[in-house]
Amino acid sequence: MIGSYAAELVCPTCAASNGTTAPAVRAASITSAVWLWASPEAATALATRDLPTILRTYRRINGLNQIALAELLGYDSSYVSMIETGKRAITDVTSRRHIAARIGLPAHVLGVTGIDDAEYRAMLQFGDSTVRLAEIARQSGHAVEAVNELWPLVARLEARAAEGHMERDSLILLAQARTALGVSLGTVLPEERLWAAARWTGQAVTVAAHLGEPVFHAHTLRMHGNELRKSGQPGAAVARLEQSLELSADPADRGGSLAFLCRAAGELGDADTFDNALSAYRNLLDRHLGSGLLFQPFTLREIEIRGLMGTGRIGQASRRVSEPAGTPAAPQWHTIERVTTGEVLAAIGEIDTAATAFAEAVQSAELHHLPHQIQRAIRATGKSGMRESTVECFAALERLQSQLSQRR
Incomplete structure (x- = not known):
């Protein structure tokens, strides 16, 4: 279900997943006249x-x-x-x-309302709720549905941006929608197409930087940094996440920036940055009650294990894996943790236990439409010579890609 405002009858999840067609709506480069308002x-x-x-x-x-x-x-x-x-x-x-x-103003600002303007005003009134509901859907394991909710909103806002008729409230909603869409796409797209998610969150940063609201700017930098990391640019991710951390004051916001910074530094192999960020994260969590997806004990454990792996400390990672995992804040984090656990177990030679972890991860990833987590499992099982597990992973990925293509 794409909605009446999309430029073409192609949803971004399907388009980006099939490996051939670019997303139907392109993020506009906001004209200088728009920044005035x-x-x-x-x-x-x-x-x-x-x-x-x-x-x-x-x-x-x-x-x-x-x-x-x-x-x-x-x-x-x-x-x-x-x-x-x-x-x-x-x-x-x-x-x-x-x-x-x-x-360069929407006509409704001057009290003029035609059919199109009335529809646009109604969209603005409900746009914030659309973004919030889409975020709830994504966090509860329904990222495809989140994309389908966001796409009509983004399409209409992008059309207005291209015309140059945007005021501050519209720009804020545009940045919120771009961020939410990018993060949702970053959940469901395969690895080779994750650049699309980073592109949307990057466009949100461009808008937020002009709005003069540090908290919102930090949020967009945080999300963009993580999408850059996922798309294979950990160095650029570290830079954005350090910016986000400088702008963040709320403990949960700082915890989120530190969590992603740990991830990016670990993938970069930067042990010093990883250790410093992890220490700051743990100290912050000790002083404040964890909340959200990123700022809580389950997330800390998974991030630490993966970072230790990325910086070559397999022994420490294996000891951490043996500790209880706790309860994840969202279904996708269970999948992420199972893949990470499988990687560590395979690295220390516990192949049977690793195979179980990968099987659980793949089952969850297929259920919640997380192709890049299956791709992580494919790489890990292939590296460890777990041929049977690799075959199962490929089969699950093919089934998932087929499901996504049928949603067009």
Whole structure:
């Protein structure tokens, strides 16, 4: 189910999974005119819905005089002066639409509502709920459904962005939707297509950087850093995650940034960065009650095991594997932990136990549509000479890819 706003009847999960077709909606490079309305000063002016205030603010931010604004609008400068001073009220729909188009605003900001504008306003009102519900779906193991919920919203917002008609609230929603879509795609896409997920989260960072809200900027950097890591760019991931950590103050947010930083540093083989981030994560968790998917004991254990493996400390990783795992916060984390455990057990020669862990991981990955976790298992079993397990993994991956292709 793609929705009425998608540019083509192809969902991004299917398109990216089949290995041939690019996602149907491309993230727009926001035009410079749009950033004007993202500033706090502009947002304050727009909140008044007062045309004279909006025009004066537009001139001030752009360094224009009334003559230059009049040329932009196609009016006489004396006419613009009367509008700004309130001596001439613009009430007709045609003129307000014209002004909105010339200064890069959605028409509804100036009180003009056609069918398209009314639909767009309704979408904005419910857009935040759409993103939140999609996140709940992803975290509960239904990432494909999350993508299908987000795709129509993103398609409509991208179309507006391409037109250059976006105000601050729309830009915030665009960044939220881009982030959520990227993370959801990063859950369900195969490894060779994870660049698509990183691309969406990267576009969200671009928007968030202009909004001047450190908490939100840190969130987008955190998610983008993790998608960069998953797409095979751990060095770039470390840089983004360190930025996120600098901007994060809330314990859960810092814990999330540290968790991903541990992952990226481990995959980079950077033992010092990994150890420092892990120590900070553990100390933070000791002082604050864990919450969410990333900031909790189960996640700490899995991240530590994988990082120890990545930095060549197999003995320490095996001792950690023998400790109780606890309860994961989401189904995908059970899958991730089982693959990691299988890798360690295979590395220390406990092949039968490793085979059981991989079988559990693959069963869970197939159930929750996690192809890149199956691909992790394929690499690990192949490296360890576990031929029977590798064959089972390939069979599961083929079944999952077939299921995803049938959703088109």
